[in-house]
Amino acid sequence: MAATVGAETLPAVAVPVDQAKNAYWVHLDSLDHPGWGEVAARQLDAGLLSVGFTCSQGRHDSGRGTGVSQSSPIRSRPTVRQHDDKRHPAERQAPPMTSALSSLGVSTPVLAAPMAGGPSTSALVIAAAGAGGLGFLAGGYKDVEALAEEIDQVRSSGVLFGVNLFAPNPLPVDPAEFRRYARTIAPEGQAHGVDLLAVGTVEDDDHWSDKIELLLSRPVPVVSFTFAVPDPAVITSLRAAGTLVIQTVTSPSEALLAAEAGADMLVVQAPAAGGHSGTFTPQRTPADIPLPRLLGEVRRNVSLPLIAAGGLATPTDVVQSMRAGATAAMVGTVLLLADESGASLPHRAALTGPADRGTVVTRAFTGRPARALRNRFTDRYTDLAPLGYPALHHLTSPMRRAAIAAQDPERINLWAGTGHRHATAEPAARILRTLVSRL
Ligand SMILES: Cc1cc2nc3c(=O)[nH]c(=O)nc-3n(C[C@H](O)[C@H](O)[C@H](O)COP(=O)(O)O)c2cc1C
Incomplete structure (x- = not known):
């Protein structure tokens, strides 16, 4: 099976996605496809063809054949990419491509x-x-x-x-370190009526x-x-x-x-x-x-x-x-x-506040390095937080939720x-x- 586009014949691999728009989708088993690339390149340059393709060798190609003569044989036999019919056509359509x-x-x-x-x-x-x-x-x-x-x-x-x-x-947390940190930050939870000492260690x-x-x-x-x-x-x-x-x-x-x-x-x-x-x-x-x-x-x-x-x-x-x-x-x-x-109101307010808080890389909120606007929590606990993801994320989560509800930017991870x-x-x-x- 070959697909004809204008005067050119594409190899059997071109799957019409939208023939009215000359849009095709091709899956290549090999990067070695100069003949097809050349045909496609000339069609693309002439504005006749929209084409997208994926390759199963870990790389994607631009589809623009380079340094290959027009008459180059198609040396590899790419295979048709099977589309999943459940997807919306717009997800599959392939306009002109450069990457x-x-x-x-x-x-x-x-x-x-x-x-x-x-x-x-x-x-x-x-x-x-x-x-x-x-x-x-x-x-x-x-x-x-x-x-x-x-x-x-x-x-x-x-x-x-x-x-x-x-x-x-x-990044499993050391249980003793987890308890120590929970005790250390407990007052920040209490400020919003949250008992952080009651939070268990979750490693999901x-x-x-x-x-x-x-x-x-x-x-x-x-x-x-x-x-x-x-x-x-x-x-x-x-x-x-x-x-x-x-x-x-x-x-x-x-x-x-x-x-x-x-x-x-x-x-x-x-x-x-x-x-x-x-x-x-x-x-x-x-x-x-x-x-x-x-x-x-x-x-x-x-x-x-x-x-x-x-x-x-x-x-x-x-x-x-x-x-x-x-x-x-x-x-x-x-x-x-x-x-x-969907950023929270206190997050938005902290970004637009008159003072530039600056940012800091901290694991105080989640036990994993993340960059956030500086606030009371990062200033106090960045140096005290142990490693431990996702356990620390789960530990501080109820405090952060309560702080958002209370519009308190000082106890929120303001990423x-x-x-x-x-x-x-x-x-x-x-x-x-x-x-x-x-x-
Ligand atoms: C609020 C926020 C949440 C983020 N959440 C994720 C995430 O869920 N997954 C992810 O891969 N990266 C996440 N990132 C990192 C971004 O994907 C991206 O790498 C980063 O925003 C780029 O840097 P910039 O924030 O300076 O533009 C997040 C970044 C921000 C600011």
């Missing part, structure tokens, strides 16, 4: 970061897609039913989207298997992982289900691990980032390194497409990341005040990156478009 992301339909290289704990709403994800970018639902801290509901909401809007999960990388995996099962049974376009690289079998299964797999890394060595496990793309997260560091070794506070330098170092280790994240707050930041080798930028903090953000003073209260799509306005 793995644009092959999915992302036309603006800016991504709304997953932000668990409230800020990442379905509306934020839909708004990011509306700007031509890509947004992520934050799967962390949710049970599988709540996540499924959010996915359904976004899916029904017909836009492209991603789902982010915390990959298990337990955030419903990992159920969430993976959900994402395999009802595949989504993109899945991203942070905290660790999951078992390669998980990545393989997701990719076989047609999902693009993105891994957050914070160092060149983590990038290598992610590439070896089969990730399609990497989020390269610098320590300037708001929220938890994605580090695989949370025992160590991530070394301070500027994002462009980190991108360069990761690029030397892997050839996967890189998404820059961490402290990006202005159009100039984004330009610099692209110059340093990123194919897209991912932002979290600058969206916290967006109309569609924010170094660019927090650039956050603006306006529609997310406008924020994202402004960020890429100098590209």
Whole structure:
């Protein structure tokens, strides 16, 4: 079976996604596909063809054949990518592409970061897609039913989207240290009528298997992982289900691990980032390194497409990341005040307050390094908190909930990156478009 586009015949691999728009989707078993690449490139250049494809060898190709003559034989026989019929057609459609992301339909290289704990709403994800970018639902801290509901909401809007999960990388707390810390911070709970000494030690995996099962049974376009690289079998299964797999890394060595496990793309997260560091070794506070330098170092280790994240707050930041080798930028903090953000009122107020609180990397709230606006809690307990994720997250959670209800910013994890003073209260799509306005 061959697909004819204009005067050209594509190999039997091109799956019409939307013939009216000349949109095709192809899955390649091999990167060795110069003949097809050449045909596609000329069609793309002529504006005749929209095409996206994935490759099962851990890399995505731009689809633009290079240095290959028009008559080159098609040396490999790519196989048809099986679409999951349960997905909305808009999730499958493939407009003109220049990278793995644009092959999915992302036309603006800016991504709304997953932000668990409230800020990442379905509306934020839909708004990011509306700007031509890509947004992520934050799967962390949710049970599988709540996540499924959010996915359904976004899916029904017909836009492209991603789902982010915390990959298990337990950092079990020392029981004596846990009790000591609970006693130390108990007065902060008491301030809101919460007895932190009554909180047990919870070492759960955030419903990992159920969430993976959900994402395999009802595949989504993109899945991203942070905290660790999951078992390669998980990545393989997701990719076989047609999902693009993105891994957050914070160092060149983590990038290598992610590439070896089969990730399609990497989020390269610098320590300037708001929220938890994605580090695989949370025992160590991530070394301070500027994002462009980190991108360069990761690029030397892997050839996967890189998404820059961490402290990006202005159009100039984004330009610099692209110059340093990123194919897209991912932002979290600058969206916290967006109309569609679900950040709590005290979180918003702390970001916009007259005084610049500054940020600090702390494990006081969750037992794992995360960057937050400074407040009473980080000032008092950053140096006293033991390692222990997720036990410390569960320990401080009732205090944080009560503090949010009481509009008390001093006992809340005010996650924010170094660019927090650039956050603006306006529609997310406008924020994202402004960020890429100098590209
Ligand atoms: C409030 C908040 C929550 C976050 N939650 C998550 C999360 O659930 N999963 C994740 O991979 N990253 C999370 N992050 C990190 C972001 O994905 C991203 O790496 C970071 O926001 C980029 O840096 P920036 O905040 O300076 O833009 C969070 C960041 C913030 C600010």
